[in-house]
């Protein structure tokens with residue numbers, strides 16, 4: 249990490265270790281709690297309900313390594329992210345999972361789920377029909393009913409009931425995590441953000457892999473230390489990153505080593521994961537449903553009104569963004585369709601954009617040349 253600091257480096261190492269050693273964490277968690285671990289695809293998975301059942305929900309993510317195991321199962325023109333996720337299952341890297349589930353988002357990741365269901369032995373699997381038309385007034389009642397069915401399915405699998413108190417407790421733990429994440433991200437609005445984009449990515453990625461109570465305790469330690477952090481690292485150009493899945497820490501590190509800092513993002517392994525809370529009062533299932541229906545949308549669900557563009561512009565403004573890197577997983581149609589509108593809106597707001605297409609492996613050297621040219625252009629703009 250590049251920051252010169254009085255911060256206890258162990259605090260950030262905790263988040264990094266959780267991300268890197270996610271399998272070990274999950275196995276130890278199982279031994280410690282006797283609970284089950286559920287792998288989920290896509291951030292529309294209602295984690296609160298699983299957590300209330302004593303389950304640890306963990307996000308299935310790829311490894312960014314070359315692989316040749318998915319070809320018989322999934323079309324090569326499906327996005328690299330969903331092929332990389334499936335490869336992890338086929339290679340046995342998630343052998344500690346007791347179950348898998350998905351809440352409907354895009355067809356590509358659903359294919360990863362379906363192939364996993366068919367070819368990788370798992371005790372439990374569940375497909376949740378999360379509605380696409382989230383702007384419909386019928387979306388929340390529809391999802392509430394689907395959550396009831398999911399709850400019954402979990403109860404049958406686990407052989408025990410999930411009561412409202414347990415769901416309320418789970419909501420409180422998850423909402424606490426979101427509040428703490430916001431506080432950390434708020435600090436990035438300042439002239440000298442006390443954490444780099446790489447550090448922020450470690451924090452948010454690890455939250456998708458570990459028990460939120462452990463994560464909350466680590467976030468509280470982090471916040472106490474960040475307020476005292478002495479940052480001597482120059483912030484450089486303030487950047488935003490936009491896209492679908494982006495967990496490429498090496499890429500973020502490369503960009504920030506070129507004289508820039510990522511101060512905010514809109515992608516589903518970043519802010520879209522934690523941005524919206526569950527309302528605190530009332531019947532728990534409709535409140536959970538409402539949270540997932542009203543959250544910052546993935547482009548697959550952002551119609552007929554395009555709400556994401558206004559959200560991205562608001563983020564760019566409040567985090568004082570100077571340039572945006574628009575990354576796209578190759579062949580990802582939902583995001584590709586959003587990019588022209590996003591780029592136009594950002595450019596009209598005076599924020600230049602750099603488009604980069606990501607594959608399973610990221611050509612860091614080639615990207616570096618393009619990033620350096622982009623940053624040079626932004627720095628020249630600042631002079632005039």
Ligand code: SF4
Nearest residue numbers: 327354356492577580
């Ligand atoms: S990157 Fe695009 S195509 Fe791939 S899983 Fe995400 S939304 Fe679907």
